[in-house]
Amino acid sequence: MSSPSAPSAPDPLSAPSAPDPLTRERSHLTRSRAALRAMREDVENLDISDVTANWVNAEVLARQIEERIKALADLSHTPLFFGRLDYLHAPGADRAEGADGERFYIGRRHVHDADGDPMVIDWRAPVSQPFYRASKKDPMDVALRRRFGYTGGDLTAYEDEHLSDPAEAATTSKLLQREIERPRVGPMRDIVATIQPEQDEIVRSGLSGTVCVQGGPGTGKTAVGLHRVAYLLYAHRERLARTGTLVIGPNASFLHYIEQVLPALGELAVKQATVDDLVAHVEVRGTDTAAAAVIKGDARMTEVLRRAVRSHVTMPTEPVMVVRGSRRWRVPAYDLEEIVRELLQRDIRYGAAREALPQRIAHAVLVQMERSGEAPDDRVQDAVARNGSVKAAVKAVWPPVDPAKLVLRLLADADFLAAHAAGILDEEEQKEILWAKPARSVKSAKWSPADAVLIDEVTDLVQRTHSLGHVVLDEAQDLSPMQYRAVGRRCTTGSATVLGDLAQGTTPWATRSWQEALAHLGKSDAMVEELTAGFRVPTDVITYASRLLPHIAPGLAPVASVRENPGFFQVRAISASGEVVAACAELLRNEGSTGLIAADARIPVLAEALTAAGIGYLGPGEETTHETRLTLVPASLAKGLEYDYVVLDEPQAVVDGEPDERTGLRRLYVALTRAVSGLVVTHAAPLPTQLG
Template sequence: MSSPAPPPTPATSPGGPDDGAASPLATEQAHLAASRAALRAMRAETEALDISDVAANWVNAEVLAAEIEQRIKALADLSGTPLFFGRLDFEHPLDGRDGSGEHGHRFYIGRRHVHDGNGDPMVIDWRAPVSQPFYRATKKDPQDVALRRRFGYDGGELTAYEDEHLTDPAEAEQASELLQREIEKPRVGPMRDIVATIQPEQDELVRAPLSGTVCVQGAPGTGKTAVGLHRVAFLLYAHRERLARSGTLVIGPNRSFLRYIEQVLPTLGELEVKQATVGELVGRVEVRGTDDAVAAGIKGDARMAEVLRRAVRAGVRMPEEGIVVVRGSRRWRVSAGQLTELVRELLDRDIRYGAAREALPQRIAHTVLVQMERAGEAPDDRVQNAVARMPVVKALVKDVLPPVDPAKLVMRLLSDADFLAAQADGVLDAGEQRAILWERPPRGLRSVRWSAADAVLIDEAHDLVERTGSLGHVVLDEAQDLSPMQYRAVGRRCSTGSATILGDIAQGTTPWATDSWESALTHLGKADGQVEELTTGFRVPRAVIAYASRLLPAIAPGLKEATSIRDAAGSFEIRPVPGDAGDEAVVAACREALEREGSIGLIAADGRLPALAGALTAAGLPFLAPGDETSTGSRLTLVPSSLAKGLEYDYVVLDEPAAVVAGEPDHRTGLRRLYVCLTRAVSGLTITHTQPLPAELG
């Protein structure tokens, strides 16, 4: 690290000569100003494009106009966001052989590409190949980097820099103070990107090939969510045209979580990535009901896929009589045996039910055409299509392969004991069948109070009838909480694409939470996915993660204990209080936290929220709900423990750990929920309790 000694004066443009007339900091500030001016010029040039006579028709014109509009939005200069955050000086000029297409030896690394009026790069996109050494070069493996410079910012203003001379043997390797400062910035408002602080092990996952599915097992604070979002941004950069056609999707556990992360990709210039929850993904019916844990677990079991497959085919009836097709003065007969053979052939191929219904008329018509040809006629495709559309053929198909409505099918399965028993024979036992049967049959589809698990069953049935469209890449966060049937629903959305799976088995808080990523990947249809583990934390303070890790032997004995590079002394406190002073102690802890800089999350068992909301209101402390945080609103958020997963706050006040555990269906799930709540803090954690702490915490 070269802070005491003045570093080489940087150039005002990549690859240019040093300017000794100005201080290094002033020169870098001048380059920032010039880069921002160049970005504004790039946007103005795009806005001035005249496309009135370019497109061949109005449809192409609309598409082109939309693409230009998106380009204009992507070129917006976010004044509070650093345009570049690093600089690389290579020992030898690059000649483009690395795939960057750039020439020179000095490059500024930033969130997007910026060039001057001559087309020369002023800022290189962090995703470009030439930028990779910024994240991975070390003194042991400098990757031809002589100097790596990091920049410090206050808002959008460049205020500091820090140098590493990677090829200088006299300079010892040290931890970056600017990197540490960036990691420890207060978290106010939505989640921000980590593009300036990506670590080598994270960068390897971010830049993994599109063709492979990557599963990231990450302890709290290891940046797995950020890795997933930055991976999307990288893939869109490296495979723009392909993913523009096939699409990308980020799936989160709930809307609060999605609102929290929704600004990350736009700050990286990616505006078109869609976000959804699993419930929204399978939202073919309105969810108004709930299941108990037993019923939900059975409905979410992968065995239900076989039950549904049988149910879809339950209405198939083999033809008992043949049909006669009349063409002009000729009559052509297809026997019952021939028809049965055609139907069995389609069913044996195990194609989707809807595809079989579409194929059967053509198969029947082809059989008729073979007879015509043997009789000396010369029919063509038009004749075959005409035969396939004949009423007698359509009637036969409707009788043999009757239409299937997925919602009606699932309704019958869950309300008709005899029908369920026939389809679940040898798959679900009698007790399991009783557990998922509705107590009283509904009067019709409109009266059904579908549960979230029912919606997934309908989605499965729909795919058995008609193929679900596949995206190019899907990111699934908090994946440990999905049921096997939910994994199948997600897998259908990337059956011809790839996926990034993010989660932590120790944070699984549903009764059906997975205990094995290998099993989850199999249900997802990506059994060959690569499982990687992140154990180095950058968010949770060392004392906090060590305390929370006391729960690991009880909730996930096979996982490694996470470590943290952060050591916020005095940021962890446990406060036992008398039984009648619990609410007062919570309010006092929140007041103390509000005296510090950053966001505050008051996390409590869901059942405790009304009392705590009343106490905060009476004390004059305004608060927000999860997902409603902004940089200008209240810094205090009241968080139900059921929604804490994936969120982070500078300071956390955790109310009554025993109540958090007791609020779950079983003790192990309760301990996992507590583990989640304990690890939401970035700088400090205060625990208040009137009840004894769980024994597993020691």
């Protein structure tokens, strides 16, 4: 390998005696940035005044141009390209013809010069794939793979791998290790420069299939899911532009943490939401006991709700009389009953069946008209369907259902619940979910998050939920079966990327197996992949945290850290909160971010101690500045977040803060694995025995 650097910025990976290659690469970077500016200016200078038929088209086109301009932004602190591939032969050429190889610079977006020749190739293009997958064993026709090192936006080093040279031994990339271990401040970064072969296979998997990724802490599962969205938008842009994409995270703090990844890759149209956002049909102001939440989240509630919805249908006992002109047409009650039973047997959605019922009644009238010698057409059938007597019959037989009102009655009326939960929920379960103080109206009810999911289920039973082209579901292990169903409704005609770690499930209804979860999602045929190589968590930290795995996920393989730096790790017995603050002050002397993670009940005490010591801090999800690099994190919000250094306060308090020990140990496992470079565990109380 060779890695020169600029004399003004010496680099341990560089060879000062050979600066010319680095100078040439910097020149290409300068030209590429100039080409990107020209591309942006071309779009900015577009005149659309004479190419649109009306103001609506003009608005749509102007919005598309605005998004294109944003996508072509040159982020000065972000490398425009991070790698180079020199092929032995031109991609796609017949090697027997001896076609000369080509050189491609791999970056976050495509850049071309004034003649249309590529200066930088998008990392998602097929020609870029060998940058991630080529090896000495399978060079994929690549003679040279070059990685670039940057400081800020300045190119400072390079590193070469001669993949097709049998004389050169395979070595570990120092630049790759440095990029993985680089201190982080602020939101999550993209990983386009460091995607590993096993990650790339998941990223580039097809749109038609659902993929479930089981990955321990630091394996990059969240990044893989986000980059898969970016790849799918590149490969299937027109289709996904019509159907839409969505990223679902566990909470607003997590979504804020990851929100810059896709825009940095030029993708601005992907929406983000929590499951609670998806089912926000009512204002959530209440909470459930753990036992009630488990029952309401159980898939058995689906049948209870279906029965309750169908109970609104009553069999007709009176005929329908339709008057048209001087003629009267009578549909007997037994014919109406046959129509209603047929619609019920079809098991279509309640609302769709209700819309079909008047047309079926009208058709029965038209049959009588034809038998009497008339020749009615579709307009006559529509008129009959709108007839007052037909509408009255439909309202009586198949009345409209308000989902929130139905769930309100189910949770407030013991007899109504008993009638539809018989044989599904036992008496104790029914009592558990019944409200002690029934609400008088939908607006006055103190709905819980689990109640909102039930309302969403009923809403879909009445009218089909709109389906997106692709959904990414992160931290999926914490969802209940009913929440999985809510997400699954959003991708019934599309696909999904499901991301999670069974060992990090911290809800009473946490997922027990991915097969079960995928069945609730409606994606039983999904491919399950497991990531076990840890890139973000240091060896000593993940080894310590893995002591908990036999107690929280016995069959799960521990994460194996691939980092060369073992990381900084200490367990300190303390006697006062001041020593926790001192540990934070000590870690803040290092470059990067620091997180102080503690049991939720301990947060006010620690906040007061930090303030008394004059140390500023932020809450999770708030934008981190250079001056404020400390985040005070309740253990309940730590999932999915990462910090260069972490101080974990009182592990036993984290365990005790949960309803049961197993959930508490899982919460502790999450908290222990948030550190990227170093972890200090402080405790006055004894450590959990499971830590050894």
